Amino acid sequence: xxxxxxxxxxxxxxxxxxxxxxxxxxxxxxxxxxxxxxxxxxxxxxxxxxxxxxxxxxxxxxxxxxxxxxxxxxxxxxxxxxxxxxxxxxxxxxxxxxxxxxxxxxxxxxxxxxxxxxxxxxxxxxxxxxxxxxxxxxxxxxxxxxxxxxxxxxxxxxxxxxxxxxxxxxxxxxxxxxxxxxxxxxxxxxxxxxxxxxxxxxxxxxxxxxxxxxxxxxxxxxxxxxxxxxxxxxxxxxxxxxxxxxxxxxxxxxxxxxxxxxxxxxxxxxxxxxxxxxxxxxxxxxxxxxxxxxxxxxxxxxxxxxxxxxxxxxxxxxxxxxxxxxxxxxxxxxxxxxxxx
Amino acid sequence: xxxxxxxxxxxxxxxxxxxxxxxxxxxxxxxxxxxxxxxxxxxxxxxxxxxxxxxxxxxxxxxxxxxxxxxxxxxxxxxxxxxxxxxxxxxxxxxxxxxxxxxxxxxxxxxxxxxxxxxxxxxxxxxxxxxxxxxxxxxxxxxxxxxxxxxxxxxxxxxxxxxxxxxxxxxxxxxxxxxxxxxxxxxxxxxxxxxxxxxxxxxxxxxxxxxxxxxxxxxxxxxxxxxxxxxxxxxxxxxxxxxxxxxxxxxxxxxxxxxxxxxxxxxxxxxxxxxxxxxxxxxxxxxxxxxxxxxxxxxxxxxxxxxxxxxxxxxxxxxxxxxxxxxxxxxxxxxxxxxxxxxxxxxxxxxxxxxxxxxxxxxxxxxxxxxxxxxxxxxxxxxxxxxxxxxxxxxxxxxxxxxxxxxxxxxxxxxxxxxxxxxxxxxxxxxxxxxxxxxxxxxxxxxxxxxxxxxxxxxxxxxxxxxxxxxxxxxxxxxxxxx
Numbered sequence: 028x029x030x031x032x033x034x035x036x037x038x039x040x041x042x043x044x045x046x047x048x049x050x051x052x053x054x055x056x057x058x059x060x061x062x063x064x065x066x067x068x069x070x071x072x073x074x075x076x077x078x079x080x081x082x083x084x085x086x087x088x089x090x091x092x093x094x095x096x097x098x099x100x101x102x103x104x105x106x107x108x109x110x111x112x113x114x115x116x117x118x119x120x121x122x123x124x125x126x127x128x129x130x131x132x133x134x135x136x137x138x139x140x141x142x143x144x145x146x147x148x149x150x151x152x153x154x155x156x157x158x159x160x161x162x163x164x165x166x167x168x169x170x171x172x173x174x175x176x177x178x179x180x181x182x183x184x185x186x187x188x189x190x191x192x193x194x195x196x197x198x199x200x201x202x203x204x205x206x207x208x209x210x211x212x213x214x215x216x217x218x219x220x221x222x223x224x225x226x227x228x229x230x231x232x233x234x235x236x237x238x239x240x241x242x243x244x245x246x247x248x249x250x251x252x253x254x255x256x257x258x259x260x261x262x263x264x265x266x267x268x269x270x271x272x273x274x275x276x277x278x279x280x281x282x283x284x285x286x287x288x289x290x291x292x293x294x295x296x297x298x299x300x301x302x303x304x305x306x307x308x309x310x311x312x313x314x315x316x317x318x319x320x321x322x323x324x325x326x327x328x329x330x331x332x333x334x335x336x337x338x339x340x341x342x343x344x345x346x347x348x349x350x351x352x353x354x355x356x357x358x359x360x361x362x363x364x365x366x367x368x
Numbered sequence: 369x370x371x372x373x374x375x376x377x378x379x380x381x382x383x384x385x386x387x388x389x390x391x392x393x394x395x396x397x398x399x400x401x402x403x404x405x406x407x408x409x410x411x412x413x414x415x416x417x418x419x420x421x422x423x424x425x426x427x428x429x430x431x432x433x434x435x436x437x438x439x440x441x442x443x444x445x446x447x448x449x450x451x452x453x454x455x456x457x458x459x460x461x462x463x464x465x466x467x468x469x470x471x472x473x474x475x476x477x478x479x480x481x482x483x484x485x486x487x488x489x490x491x492x493x494x495x496x497x498x499x500x501x502x503x504x505x506x507x508x509x510x511x512x513x514x515x516x517x518x519x520x521x522x523x524x525x526x527x528x529x530x531x532x533x534x535x536x537x538x539x540x541x542x543x544x545x546x547x548x549x550x551x552x553x554x555x556x557x558x559x560x561x562x563x564x565x566x567x568x569x570x571x572x573x574x575x576x577x578x579x580x581x582x583x584x585x586x587x588x589x590x591x592x593x594x595x596x597x598x599x600x601x602x603x604x605x606x607x608x609x610x611x612x613x614x615x616x617x618x619x620x621x622x623x624x625x626x627x628x629x630x631x632x633x634x635x636x637x638x639x640x641x642x643x644x645x646x647x648x649x650x651x652x653x654x655x656x657x658x659x660x661x662x663x664x665x666x667x668x669x670x671x672x673x674x675x676x677x678x679x680x681x682x683x684x685x686x687x688x689x690x691x692x693x694x695x696x697x698x699x700x701x702x703x704x705x706x707x708x709x710x711x712x713x714x715x716x717x718x719x720x721x722x723x724x725x726x727x728x729x730x731x732x733x734x735x736x737x738x739x740x741x742x743x744x745x746x747x748x749x750x751x752x753x754x755x756x757x758x759x760x761x762x763x764x765x766x767x768x769x770x771x772x773x774x775x776x777x778x779x780x781x782x783x784x785x786x787x788x789x790x791x792x793x794x795x796x797x798x799x800x801x802x803x804x805x806x807x808x809x810x811x812x813x814x815x816x817x818x819x820x821x822x823x824x825x826x827x828x829x830x831x832x833x834x835x836x837x838x839x840x841x842x843x844x845x846x847x848x849x850x851x
Contacts, residue, residue, distance in 0.1 A: 075639075075792045076642065077812050079643075079812070079813065080640065080642075080646055080812065080813065081640075084642075090487065090695070092696055093377070097373055319686050323371055323372065326372055
């Protein structure tokens with residue numbers, strides 16, 4: 028389980044690891060001691076999200092018509108933003124190697140096809156993925172913190188994280204404790220994220236809200252702000268194990284949150300919708316939403332990701348169609364690791 | 369990093385075939401006008417002439433009213449409600465089948481973005497016919513009074529902002545209740561009404577039930593003045609509405625008037641802010657602000673006005689202004705040179721009055737009639753741009769301190785067509801809706817229309833309601849029949 032040495036991350040503006048998030052939180056909240064009631068007052072003071080209006084805005088953005096040159100550009104961008112994922116009990120070294128190889132060569136018939144941003148696996152598969160990916164630039168992301176339920180002790184979750192980082196993970200996808208969040212114990216959620224971030228070292232931390240369990244957009248907004256306050260580098264929608272997974276209105280709400288956080292602090296935080304995004308058309312709708320809600324700065328795989336597996340196949344298929352003018356079919360897309368994620 | 373430029377995504381105009389000239393639709397036939405001076409209708413986005421349209425004279429209007437009378441006495445008033453309903457259902461289905469064509473035609477003639485004509489106007493047109501088709505055989509159960517039946521011949525004059533939708537608002541209830549109609553579309557946007565005439569033929573609607581006469585003010589006046597017209601329905605400016613009311617004073621004619629507005633869109637500090645910003649945009653920039661119920665006065669609680677303006681301006685930076693036929697266009701062309709001049713003049717007045725003018729500075733096409741979405745902040749209640757209807761993409765921002773002040777300012781206008789309330793507090797919504805003297809009050813949304821919901825004004829915004837059960841009342845007689 029020893030992969031190649033982790034390459035230092037090329038950092039742009041991001042949440043610095045040396046920030047004392049608790050001190051910063053006290054500063055932002057204007058309190059001398061960070062308590063649950065202080066966090067509650069702050070989070071509950073965020074503007075509400077009107078469900079009807081939010082969904083109407085997402086539906087409106089979905090009608091954008093992205094054609095020709097802009098479609099080709101968007102397809103390549105979307106491919107480069109994928110966290111190519113396999114998260115199954117049945118994952119084997121063979122399957123993970125296959126997936127990693129696919130990330131290196133997404134389309135053997137078109138070598139100019141960009142690589143996905145990362146391969147996303149369970150912690151015990153990090154070394155395997157790393158062996159294949161080496162210094163290619165494709166990152167290895169590991170889910171941790173008792174993914175997907177998050178129901179384990181803090182010590183186990185942190186050990187899970189450290190283990191994946193030690194194996195060479197460049198990125199950690201943690202889950203929040205939805206039970207604590209829904210019970211109103213925001214301080215516990217905050218601390219868990221902050222401690223996980225600390226355990227990550229140089230690895231970037233994606234914080235999964237599991238929005239299918241938070242249900243309301245108000246909760247999505249509050250959980251996003253809480254995650255950013257606690258030092259998360261990304262806010263992420265879902266584990267892919269709960270339905271609904273990513274939806275456009277949920278992602279839109281997160282994009283509003285990272286935009287407003289940037290206004291407030293000057294820091295940029297990434298967004299990752301995961302699960303249920305399968306077609307190029309879907310992916311382009313997300314990119315339009317990124318563009319029109321958060322802005323151009325987020326149209327980069329350092330700041331926006333898709334957690335997906337089959338999406339790559341459709342994007343490659345569409346890319347081939349744009350090059351040849353004809354639709355081929357699934358058998359013309361080399362697929363080493365078909366998955367249901 | 370390259371930017372995400374949306375490549376042009378033009379809707380094809382191949383789906384429409386516009387005749388070079390159009391006659392009048394009288395008695396189920398397209399006929400030549402008996403005189404009158406034909407006029408041109410242009411695409412306001414390009415100034416291209418689309419077609420030449422006849423001007424109906426008083427004689428033509430007389431022929432149309434006679435055709436409508438004959439159809440009323442011999443056919444339509446004798447037909448069962450169920451059978452009238454069948455025709456309306458048929459028309460509704462044909463509208464759906466020809467939706468794309470109608471949307472393209474509307475956008476070419478009016479200048480509104482294709483996404484609005486496609487996703488809003490035409491679907492609502494079909495919905496109005498479907499909805500009223502359902503009422504046709506159930507008037508007895510609409511609590512209208514005993515023996516509800518048609519009035520006779522209805523004269524209808526409609527505006528240019530929603531040409532086909534306003535036709536549907538007028539024609540569908542009139543026909544469902546057993547009336548026949550003579551309708552005049554606006555002179556700058558006659559083409560979809562003429563396409564609707566074709567649809568009446570396609571649906572085998574009995575000749576004379578719907579008659580369409582094109583022309584300008586004189587043609588409209590001929591309809592208003594015609595002694596054979598039993599009822600008038602008008603949507604348009606308050607000035608013309610007043611003229612109509614004067615013209616028919618002392619006659620037996622009934623009228624419903626849907627006139628101007630200066631809607632207040634009221635944003636409280638606890639509003640769902642991102643959605644409120646969308647609501648402000650929908651309220652005033654939908655259809656280039658050519659909406660009588662537009663939220664043209666934005667009333668913002670003073671403690672959040674800077675935040676609202678900051679977010680609104682950022683949002684306006686993402687609005688795509690330009691070719692209405694492009695599927696990604698959010699704001700299209702101003703409907704006519706005359707309207708552009710009016711907007712330009714009032715915006716000038718706003719600046720002269722000392723309000724702060726802002727627009728995104730986006731590029732505009734070189735031909736056609738265009739006006740950038742514009743925000744005036746620091747507007748006071750006594751400013752002309754807070755009082756007069758601009759009917760364009762211009763919002764005047766005022767502030768208030770308390771709910772009571774918001775109500776007082778919102779009501780302090782000669783108009784009373786629409787209002788919007790943005791707050792997460794349900795009790796406040798109900799209290800405000802009770803206090804606001806406006807025919808439509810939207811809560812946490814704006815500019816949403818539905819055929820089941822009555823629409824109409826207070827004060828100088830007119831009288832009568834259109835849509836819903838209430839809308840039927842304007843088109844029925846009740847009680848014992850007298851001849």
